[in-house]
Amino acid sequence: MSEIKKHDTPMVDQLKSGPWPSFVDDIYSYGEKHKKQCAFDLMGQLELSYKHKETHWKHGGIVGVFGYGGGVIGRYSDQQEKFPSIWAFHTIRVHHPAGKWYHTAALRKLCDMWDHRGSGFVNFHGSTGDMVLLGTTTEQLEPVFFDLTHQFHWDLGGSGSNLRSPACCMGKSRCEWALFDTQEIDYELTMHFQDELHRPAFPYKFKFKFSGCPLDCVAAIARADLSFIGTWIDEIQIDQEAVKAYVNGELKPNAGAFSDRDWGPFDIKKEVIDLCPTKCMHWDEKEQKLYINNKDCVRCMHCIAVMPKALKPGKDRGVSILIGAKSVILEGAQLSTLLIPFMRLEPPYDDVKELVYKIWDYWMEVGKNRERVGELIQRIGLNRFIVDVMGMKPIPQHVRIPRNDPYIFWREEEVPGGWKRDIKEFRKRHPA
Amino acid sequence: MDKAELKQKILEVMEAKIKKGGKTKIYLKDLQREIPGANPREIKNAANELVREGKLEYFSTGSTVMFGLPGVGMGLEAGVEKPEE
Numbered sequence: 001m002s003e004i005k006k007h008d009t010p011m012v013d014q015l016k017s018g019p020w021p022s023f024v025d026d027i028y029s030y031g032e033k034h035k036k037q038c039a040f041d042l043m044g045q046l047e048l049s050y051k052h053k054e055t056h057w058k059h060g061g062i063v064g065v066f067g068y069g070g071g072v073i074g075r076y077s078d079q080q081e082k083f084p085s086i087w088a089f090h091t092i093r094v095h096h097p098a099g100k101w102y103h104t105a106a107l108r109k110l111c112d113m114w115d116h117r118g119s120g121f122v123n124f125h126g127s128t129g130d131m132v133l134l135g136t137t138t139e140q141l142e143p144v145f146f147d148l149t150h151q152f153h154w155d156l157g158g159s160g161s162n163l164r165s166p167a168c169c170m171g172k173s174r175c176e177w178a179l180f181d182t183q184e185i186d187y188e189l190t191m192h193f194q195d196e197l198h199r200p201a202f203p204y205k206f207k208f209k210f211s212g213c214p215l216d217c218v219a220a221i222a223r224a225d226l227s228f229i230g231t232w233i234d235e236i237q238i239d240q241e242a243v244k245a246y247v248n249g250e251l252k253p254n255a256g257a258f259s260d261r262d263w264g265p266f267d268i269k270k271e272v273i274d275l276c277p278t279k280c281m282h283w284d285e286k287e288q289k290l291y292i293n294n295k296d297c298v299r300c301m302h303c304i305a306v307m308p309k310a311l312k313p314g315k316d317r318g319v320s321i322l323i324g325a326k327s328v329i330l331e332g333a334q335l336s337t338l339l340i341p342f343m344r345l346e347p348p349y350d351d352v353k354e355l356v357y358k359i360w361d362y363w364m365e366v367g368k369n370r371e372r373v374g375e376l377i378q379r380i381g382l383n384r385f386i387v388d389v390m391g392m393k394p395i396p397q398h399v400r401i402p403r404n405d406p407y408i409f410w411r412e413e414e415v416p417g418g419w420k421r422d423i424k425e426f427r428k429r430h431p432a
Numbered sequence: 433m434d435k436a437e438l439k440q441k442i443l444e445v446m447e448a449k450i451k452k453g454g455k456t457k458i459y460l461k462d463l464q465r466e467i468p469g470a471n472p473r474e475i476k477n478a479a480n481e482l483v484r485e486g487k488l489e490y491f492s493t494g495s496t497v498m499f500g501l502p503g504v505g506m507g508l509e510a511g512v513e514k515p516e517e
Contacts, residue, residue: 061507063492067484073494091494160490160497161460199480200490200497201473203461364472369461370496 004037007044011051030120038119038135041083048079062090062138063160065145069199071156072141088137089119092144093130093157095190095197098183099170100125106152113147127223128207129167130157161204163196168210169217177304178212179230179317180345186210188349193356202360203367204329213313214299220322220336225373226356227322227336232314235294236303242310243268243290247283253306272303318344321355324374331375337382339390341397362389433470438478441467443487446501456505457491457498 016022024043031039045056062074073091080087094110110131114120119135126132136144148154157165166189169175171182189208190197196206209220213230220227245251246266252259253266268290273281280296281303283289290310292303299320304311321343322336343351363373366380377385386392412418433441445466450456463479464472479499482488491498491506 060493061491063490063497069480069483069490069497070492073492159494160492162497195480199476199483200460201476203459204496361473364476365464367461369459 004031004035004040006040007047009043009047012043012047027121034115034120036120037085038089039121041077041086042089042119042121042135045077045079045083045086048082057089062141064156064198065142067198068145068156070159070162071198073159075135086135089135090138090141092118092133092136092141093126093128093159093165094133094148095155095157095165096125096129096131096167098168098186098190099173100129101170101173109152113144113151117144117147128157128164129218130165156198158197158205161200161202162198162206163193163201164205164207165197166190166208166210167218169212171210171212175212176308177215177230177301177313179232179313180210180212180228180319182210182212182228182230184347185228185345185349185352188347189352189356192348192353196360202364204370204372206360206363206373214301214320215305220325222325222335224325224336225323226359227325228319228352229322230313230317231299231320231342232317233342234314234316236292236297236314237312238290238292239310239312240289243307244288246307246310247288251307251309255308272306275302276300277302316344318342321352323359324372324377326372326374329375330368330371331378334374334378336374337377337400338397339386341395358390433467433474435474435478435481438467438470438474439482439487441470442475442479442482443501446488446499450501450504457500459496459498463499 012024015024027039027043030036049056056077056079058076058078060074061076062072064070064072071093073093075089075091077083077086077089111120111122114122114133117136117140118133121134123132123134133144145156148156166186168182168186169178171178171180173183186208195201206226207224208226208228209218209224210228211218211220211230216229220229242251246253247268249265253271268283273283277300278296278298280293282291282293284291294314299313301313304313319340319342320338321340323339325334325336327333340355345352359373363376367373367376371379380389382398383394386394386398442463445463446458449458455462460472460476460479463475464470467475479488483490483499486502488499489502491500
């Protein structure tokens, strides 16, 4: 084994002095232990980037393994002479299992494989949700893919203009608030849309995310082009005895999550009623009874999270489907906007698949290069998207804020009876 | 247009662009613009099949993917060569 060449990295080393665990420590100790030159070259290049205040990574080119149009992101150093061991340092995205549950044996095997075929550095998980294997050479891509698919029965994730790896919360595997089976729909749609996941199909990326309840642990509303968020259509279930127990201090609010400090006695008015965003709750002190006007409830889940033994989501459950969240590219970042307030889900989710194809077909035809579906909706208008593209009837839930434009232009077919324009008759009355 | 015709048309579009001195890597949307009669999904399927046949290759920035003719323009290694050992 050739001698390890270390670089002088005073600025990078400063990161080790903080009170928090440092990636610099981890990378150096791993490099020392396994005699990996790439660990030292990586830190050397980072030092140079700090000095020059610009990156020395180039990216692009390599996209994957044979037959795949995604899953690998090419990375190259532009300082090859100084740091030859990271001249190619490609990233491999490995599709995570639904809910990100792993067997330790699988992770050990993955680490052994990556120690051997790559840098040994991993990122659990990237923001899309994939396991990210950081740093390997072009020659190792096919062997890594073979190991992943044949030994671990795992697959590459999405990158480029593909469907990105769908992601979900732990759902029913652990959470009492999961209002639909997030892991099942995640798996079903992942398997159904394999072609879109592995081969470029779209003007730009497209993401599905599934959150079991409105607390939205996977931040679907902020990150997914199509967000599925669990909800209910009937009434919040109330156990009035348990509500009284919270009020009388017999049960700890928030399931004891904030009990490490004395916040004083539980005050239902201050901590629940007054914090309801639509003021749809009322606590009758005399009757010792909680009332909820469910028609005004926006399913924020705050009251349920504070008093989990007393309140539960309704029994008639499904999802709200939202569309168009994205970060900045052509337009600014935006959250999803509501498309379907409530849909009951039944495997094999044919109605969801039909909806997805309808959105994709229009976006593939009309979307511009690097235009996310949310930007397309901004461009053509949510009203036109809902009516003309989705063929849906607009409903009040689609209105995010009342319009501030006082001019409303109607189309002839939108007004009962329509109208006729006769410019000659008009000019008789109003000469130009 | 059947799939064989579409694949042929895609290759012709790519070659014509290069002959004119245009871009060597193009997006799916550019192909759609050049072949207006075809369905975008059919173009995507045909282009991906041409990649499997080795007649086209992908070129990705990581966030988007383009298609190009193998060996023309910037290669998959994006102009970098492995340094001599």
